[in-house]
Amino acid sequence: MASVDDRRKSNPSITEIRERINTRSKLHTWARKSGSHEDWKAFADLRREIKQSIRHAEREYFTQKVITNKGNTYSLWKIIRPALPSKSSQRPQHTRDTDVLANEFNRCFISVGQEVAKKSTELANQHGLQYNNPTPQVTLTSQQAQRDEGEK
Numbered sequence: 001m002a003s004v005d006d007r008r009k010s011n012p013s014i015t016e017i018r019e020r021i022n023t024r025s026k027l028h029t030w031a032r033k034s035g036s037h038e039d040w041k042a043f044a045d046l047r048r049e050i051k052q053s054i055r056h057a058e059r060e061y062f063t064q065k066v067i068t069n070k071g072n073t074y075s076l077w078k079i080i081r082p083a084l085p086s087k088s089s090q091r092p093q094h095t096r097d098t099d100v101l102a103n104e105f106n107r108c109f110i111s112v113g114q115e116v117a118k119k120s121t122e123l124a125n126q127h128g129l130q131y132n133n134p135t136p137q138v139t140l141t142s143q144q145a146q147r148d149e150g151e152k
Helices: 012-034 037-068 073-083 098-126 142-151
Strands: none
Touching: 012 037, 037 073
16 A cells, blocks of 8 residues: 655645554555455545545645735745646557548548438438438548558
8 A cells, every 4th residue: 555645745734644544554454464344444434534634634734825825926836836736748649540540430420420310300200390401421432441441
């Protein structure tokens, strides 16, 4: 079980929770060894309480710091920045060619559009409404389809 990383947010109130964190770690070890439902429940309950306590302590800490430095924007931003979530530096990785992926999406959207048009025509006919909007036929060229099939 991982412990709280103090370097992330310097909050003196969290140090008061350390003893409960140690107890939680011991409960986790005991629950893993015993496999007892009651031990796991005790561990989960304490874990939930600790998370709530940490969130509450952080909220109080940052609120107090903001109130103390109300007129100083430089200090406010020094307080706010560590409280903000860090951005992920990893970009999404695509394992497929983007053209193939785009054409698969196109096929999906084309089929959805055709299905909706068909159902709306059926619904209009069912209720005796006039519906004079023909369904446009959209298809990929054979060259695009062959290229996509070859890349799968």
